Amino acid sequence: MKTLVLLCTYNESENIERLCKSILSQNLNLDILVIDDGSPDGTGEIADQLAAASQHIRVLHRPRKSGLGRAISAGFEYAIANDYDACVNMDADMSHDPTELGAMIEHLKISDVVIGSRHIKGGKIIGWPLARQLNHKISNALARYMLGIKSNDVTNSFKAYRIEVLKKVPFQKILDCGFVGHTLLVSAFERLKCSVIEVPSCFIDRHAGKSKMSWDERVGGLKAMLEFRKNFQKQE
Ligand SMILES: Nc1nc2c(ncn2[C@@H]2O[C@H](COP(=O)(O)OP(=O)(O)O)[C@@H](O)[C@H]2O)c(=O)[nH]1
Ligand SMILES: [Mg+2]
Known part of the structure; x- marks a missing residue:
């Protein structure tokens, strides 16, 4: 499978080089697309080098x-336009482990979407303070309940997709709402009866740089879930 790894970046200058090298050292014969939103810390220039x-x-x-x-959406568009068979989205802050990529891609042979899951046997979260x-x-519980999602981990952005299945959903529209977009996508895939599986x-938690998840994004996420539910219910 011709595979593209999407790395969305905003101020990840301390992480991007180490992450790219670590991904390529897995020897999985894949390409990486860095999608940088004009990071003031020079991430884009490092990526160019x-x-x-x-x-x-x-x-x-x-x-x-x-x-x-929207950054993920741009990555999907690139993958479709450049004839990739699969793409995997990973955070660019070293929170997602490149050694897990092989298993994610392998599972795409038997499923349309593969979620890197922290909430099944073998999965875990290390380093988050109690509040987080x-x-x-x-x-996670709210999203599963509100959107009726069966998968256990719906908020992890570490996910692999078959390109064919991306073409079945209006991903541009769904991802337009920000952070929560990739969670909404899982709901859309499950509703379309696509196969979605979880691997541990x-x-x-990141060691370098800062989280970009703001309170505005969280509130926006809640609104987007309500809107999405309303729209999908209308269609069903
Ligand atoms: N291109 C782009 N990447 C973003 C944006 N916001 C966040 N990211 C990237 O998305 C990934 C996840 O963001 P992060 O701040 O680590 O979120 P957290 O893990 O939920 O705290 C990281 O690679 C960020 O650099 C954005 O507006 N544009
Ligand atoms: Mg992070």
Whole structure:
């Protein structure tokens, strides 16, 4: 399967090089697309240098910070336009482990979507303070309940998709709402009866750089879930 790994970045200058090298060292014969939203810390320039040194790395520069959902959407569009068979989204802060990529991609042979799951046997979260753990538990449970999602981990953005299945959903519209977009996508896939499976994943909180998840994004996420539920219910 011709596979593209999407790395959305905003101010990840301390992480991007180490992450790209670690991904390529897995020898999975895949390409990486860095989608940088004009990071003021120079992440985009570092990515350009990495791309100049490796034929497996490409960079998409977008002028300003427009949210994780839209960045992922741009990555999907690139993957479709460039005839990839599969793409995997990973956070660019070293929270998602590149050694798990092989299993994620392998499972795409038997499923349309593969979620790197922290909430099945073998998965875990390391390093989050209590407040973040609590916040996560509430958001994950709320999203599963509100959207009727069966998968256990709906908020992890570490996911692999078959390109064919992406073409079945209006991903641009769904991802337009920001961070929560990739969670809404899982709901859309489950409703379309696409196969979605979870493989265990170990999430390690970032050591370098800062989280971009703001309270505005969280409130926006809640609104987006309500809107999505309303729209989908209308269609059913
Ligand atoms: N291109 C782009 N990437 C973003 C944006 N917001 C967040 N990211 C990236 O999305 C990934 C997840 O964000 P992060 O801040 O680590 O979220 P957290 O893990 O929920 O705290 C990281 O690689 C960020 O650099 C954005 O507006 N544009
Ligand atoms: Mg993070």
